Amino acid sequence: MSSSVSVWEAALDEEVLALAQFQALLDEEQGLLMSGETLPLIPLAEKKNRLAQRLIDLTTTRRELGAPPAGLCSDRLSALLAGTQKAETTNRTNGELIQIRLRHNQQALTILQQAAQKATLYGPDGQTQAPAAGTGRPLASG
Secondary structure: OOHHHHHHHHHHHHHHHHHHHHHHHHHHHHHHHHHOOOOOHHHHHHHHHHHHHHHHHHHHHHHHOOOOOOOOOHHHHHHHHHHHHHHHHHHHHHHHHHHHHHHHHHHHHHHHHHHHHHOOEEOOOOOEEOOOOOOOOOOOOO
């Protein structure tokens, strides 16, 4: 085995490993999105961003090595391509799940805001009165 093949194989193996780790994070993210557990998404997103940057760096390094040597196993390259496509699909699905969650949250907030605007209050004389526009406490204030 030539030196260029072993350098290429090492770079490819490292990239395949990082891609598998990235896919694991995407799968974890999807599980959290499906379950509604949003708090763990923040540290997971940080990990995902770091690993995505690592993948970019590894891909750049591999591309700088030039064309794959003739003795390199095409199965490894095929595995990398398949893994990349799977990660892309999972990431796209996760993005769609995030958009759905955002729409649901926005709808719930709108309903709460409308209810707060329509709420009947009691005045100083004990009689019911509709709140004046722009009065009252915003939902997000403490």
